[in-house]
Amino acid sequence: MSIRFILCFNKQGVVRLVRWYTANESGRETQEFIAQIYRLISSRDHKHQSNFVEFSDVTKLIYKRYAGLYFVMGVDMRDEEPIYLSHIHLFVEVLDNFFGNVCELDIVFNFYKVYMVLDEMFLAGEIQEVSKDVLVEKLHILDKLE
């Protein structure tokens, strides 16, 4: 399994999205686990440090900040980082296309739709669709079913 979890939180550490693809490796409480990730990422120098950081013996974090939100993927140590960075960017682009100039408020009030987008892109810790056009079309069809 490549992706262990996907998180999204704002600059103050308020979690907006979380999806786990594997059990909590350390046995720590979930909230403490997320708080540790937030402290690690928020303390980094975004101008002089990369978007990749080792988190534990088995997990490294790939993250990117968009406006006031951090999107974070926890991946296996053996995986290549740039590809997950591109996955994060694709996810954000799809959200932006789906919602039309997406903002944090859209994610808060349409969290179920955001999880729908996430589940269309990622399944069991692996990316399953990389075409933005295909994703957007599928999502609009799914949205109409509501």
Place this chain on the structure above:
Amino acid sequence: MTRDKVLILCDDRSKINDNLELLFKQPLSLDTNIVKGIPWENKYYTVEFDLYIDEIDTNLTDWIDEFMSDECELLREVLAGIIFVLPLGQKDDLEQIQSHLKSENDMFLICSDPTTESEYPHWEDFTTTLEITTFGNSKARNEYGELMGIPRIQEIIDTYPWTNSELKQDHLESSKPEDTVGDDNIQLHHLLSTLQEAKSKYSENKDDSMAQELCEEIAKLILDS
């Protein structure tokens, strides 16, 4: 207690009143320090809160000490957030605000500088605890694509978990079904009831002409749909 008050702290109200009116989309008289029932609306909900506008007449340290005293405990319990509209060129003021007010987790803390249109480098050091931005209305974005100034303050107010908000019906209602879907349901129901009726009639009186007539009626129903 319901947190439905917002406190604005500034050093010179007259210089920022125009932008305050832009922020809250309301005329605000310079003589009025308390404005009740400010409506706030976005595409998902509406909410009303009261606005308290205070001009600082001592230094910031003394104001914070007074605000954190026991006498102001009730005020702290009803505040949803504080917006400081002060020059923030020095780190000291931000350190003061962070160290004394960081513990008020249920409030948003926004520090906005009306004297600059761009961010100071030292603001980065406080971004995890305070929201720091300018106080202009230029709709500019920083290097992360984040809005700055009044639009950013509006975003922060939008994302605050108001307990007295009312969700808009447009957001709650699911999309209306197409008209044709409703028609199909009626026709299907009519078709099924016709078949049922025919079944019961034919079992009593086996008449081919009646059966023929019924077949034509059903065919017409299907073709018309």
